[in-house]
Amino acid sequence: MRLVLLGPPGAGKGTQAHRLAERYDLSLIATGDIFRWNVQNDTELGREARAFMEAGELVPDDVVVRMVVEALENLRDGFILDGFPRTLVQAEALEAALQERDCPLSAALLFQLHDEVAVKRLAGRRTCPTCQRTYNIEFHTPRVDMLCDFDATPLVQRKDDEEHTVRHRFEVYQAAAEELHRFYAERGLVRIVDADGSEDEVVERAVNALDDLAERSKSRGR
Numbered sequence: 001m002r003l004v005l006l007g008p009p010g011a012g013k014g015t016q017a018h019r020l021a022e023r024y025d026l027s028l029i030a031t032g033d034i035f036r037w038n039v040q041n042d043t044e045l046g047r048e049a050r051a052f053m054e055a056g057e058l059v060p061d062d063v064v065v066r067m068v069v070e071a072l073e074n075l076r077d078g079f080i081l082d083g084f085p086r087t088l089v090q091a092e093a094l095e096a097a098l099q100e101r102d103c104p105l106s107a108a109l110l111f112q113l114h115d116e117v118a119v120k121r122l123a124g125r126r127t128c129p130t131c132q133r134t135y136n137i138e139f140h141t142p143r144v145d146m147l148c149d150f151d152a153t154p155l156v157q158r159k160d161d162e163e164h165t166v167r168h169r170f171e172v173y174q175a176a177a178e179e180l181h182r183f184y185a186e187r188g189l190v191r192i193v194d195a196d197g198s199e200d201e202v203v204e205r206a207v208n209a210l211d212d213l214a215e216r217s218k219s220r221g222r
């Protein structure tokens, strides 16, 4: 299975990406996580991306595409891309790269959530800087106060989760969303997942959508 996850900031893409990757044994590439790791470690890529991220802007397409195409080289056949593509240019570049490898996408899961619910989730998000797992002071607290359940690293708040930056990230998302969703709809790949509900409810909806997809492709093969 080869998936891209689409949806506004705070829709729960990262949360669901980890759960789906574990469930279906898929590799996971999360472009935001890769950029944050590079910023944290002050690499050249991190220095290139930092200002864009802190302002809630997209990192330029050529930088992101290069990074993802390189990462695809080392991926197993099944994967999830979280946070990529974000623009039509990125979607076209991904399609070309996958065509070259003769391994087209299986689906684009579109997580839909009302902006105000997403803003609330982002205000309470805390992230582990080591493994990038996310928590929430209201909806998903760690077992020990402010420490990651997996590696006990102190959790941090992302700089781009301040409310005015979050609002701008929504505008940036909206500006590209329509043509990006149309691109995947025209290819029959979009599966809409209602992202309002508990993490368990949302993952169950995503799993249902993917099982339905697997069922259809099996019956087409019969």
Ligand code: AP5
Residues within 6 Å of the ligand: 007, 008, 009, 010, 011, 012, 013, 014, 015, 016, 031, 032, 033, 035, 052, 053, 054, 056, 057, 058, 059, 060, 064, 082, 083, 084, 085, 086, 090, 121, 122, 124, 125, 126, 134, 135, 136, 137, 139, 140, 160, 169, 195, 196, 197, 198, 199, 200, 202
């Ligand atoms: P990125 O890290 O990808 O940010 P994003 O797309 O804005 O998405 P978020 O990580 O904010 O939200 P999410 O949907 O993953 O939600 P999460 O699961 O964390 O990108 C950051 C930046 O990097 C970009 O702004 C850009 O600068 C750059 N970048 C990255 N990719 C790029 C690209 N392709 N092109 C150009 N630039 C790029 O959940 C949010 C919170 O809600 C958490 O606290 C979580 O615990 C909680 N939560 C999750 N699900 C539920 C639920 N069901 N109920 C209650 N709470 C929940």
